[in-house]
Amino acid sequence: MRKATIQPRLRIVLFSDNKDRELQSLLLVKKALEKKLKASVFIFGSLAERQRMLLALEQTQPHLVVISQVFEKSCRELASYAKQSGAIVVILPCEIRASKAYSYLVKNKLLSYRQLVDYLFIPGKSLQALFNQTDIPVKQIFLVGSPKIDVVLQKTNKRMSRKSFCDLFSIPHADQNIFFFPSFLTSQEAFLRQDVLFSNQLHFQRTFNHCVKSSREAYQRMLLKVADDFPNCSIIVKPHPLEKTNYTTLTNCKNNLFLVQAPIEHCLDSIDLAVHWMSTVAIECWLHQIKVIEYFPIKKYQSLLPDFSPGNPVVFNYRDLKSNINNYLLHPIPLAMKQFQQKYLKDNYFSLDGCSATRIAVILQSKITDLPQLNYRPKVSIVIRILFALERIVGIRLSRKMLLLIKPNFQVDYAINNYVNLH
Secondary structure: OOOOOOOOOOOOEEEEEOOOOOOOOOHHHHHHHHHHHOOOEEEEOOOHHHHHHHHHHHHHHOOOOOOOOEEEEEEHHHHHHHHOOOEEEEEEOOOOOHHHHHHHHHHOOOOOOOOOOOOOEEEEEEHHHHHHOOOOOHHEEEOOOOHHHOOOOOOOOOOOOOOHHEEEOOOOOEEEEOOOOOOOOOOHHHHHHHHHHHHHHHHHHHHHHHHHHHEEEEEHHHHHHHHOOOOOOOEOOOOOOOOOOHHHHOOOOOOEEEEOOHHHHHHHHHOEEEEEOOOOOHOOOOOOOEEEEEEEOOHHHHHOOOHHHHHHOEEEEEHHHHHHHHHHOOOOOOHHHHHHHHHHHHHHHHOOOHHHHHHHHHHHHHHOOOOOOOOOOOOOOOOHHHHHOOHHHHOOOHHHHHHHOOOOOOHHHHHHHHEEEEE
């Protein structure tokens, strides 16, 4: 009697960089790949831990690797290692629009996608047009929509009711809620100089960093004024998850000024009006018919305004901001801006049906007819292996502190806060 041949199972690694939303979107992709391809799917992060990611590839031996970008040296090394080992490499960008900074990175002539990437899954036409300017063949680029947007659209999201949200953060129920979404993040020039691929955006980044510094200070002054001028409203600040600004000192000054750290989907049912600074939260508000104002206090930098700014009123001084808040707490956004929003969503997202992850799985199913032959060779030193093995004994934080003794530039807090190891 002939023994049944056991077919090897497709193994897939998804790399997670940062932020809860990205992880949630990768969980959707994981579920779709497991269902459609009957694959073993692993999620590892953060990409700040390059050595651990290399070790994860060596130990997991994936046939397919999904990564968010290959701009940074560490990401290129991971993609190159996987590719040279025989794996299929896929880019699933975290970015869902063609921002100025992202465009500089994509169009850098020093980067060859053809050598590192097999397939590219992108959300919509704007990024498609951008990547068409690179050396990756058009037939390897697929419009699928964005799993990150799927997370926002999913009906199964644990959207918090207004009552529950207000109870959680001790916000008065009767007040109107004006949400402020600052996003004051900068890239250190020293970090950019470490990688030649960032060279063509150094001038842009210097200008952007100056704008961030001035705008951050203006926002802090503005929040106190808004709290005074709208005493019957709750002024709720929800900063970007990676922002370092300390808003606690402000909230301690005013009884109607609140700081919240919560996923955006928990906030949506509680927003009467949103004010943002260059934040893609504005787009998510559009998806839920929430009125949005963009407050851009340093007018001399208006060339930095994002491409979605025409979809909401843009104001440059506090007097106009106050006037617009009074107006849009009562009245709808102009029709022309609504029409821009609809067109922007159509151009930037292939579909808003919540099925992007399924489309990715279907395409990969058609492309992977045979499992690739693999040859993963060790890339990580024995010392690093021991340190990462120690996390089972001494925990993640202490083992990373020990790693810092060997690698002084290691981003300990970033690595710990974005640690992912999901099988």
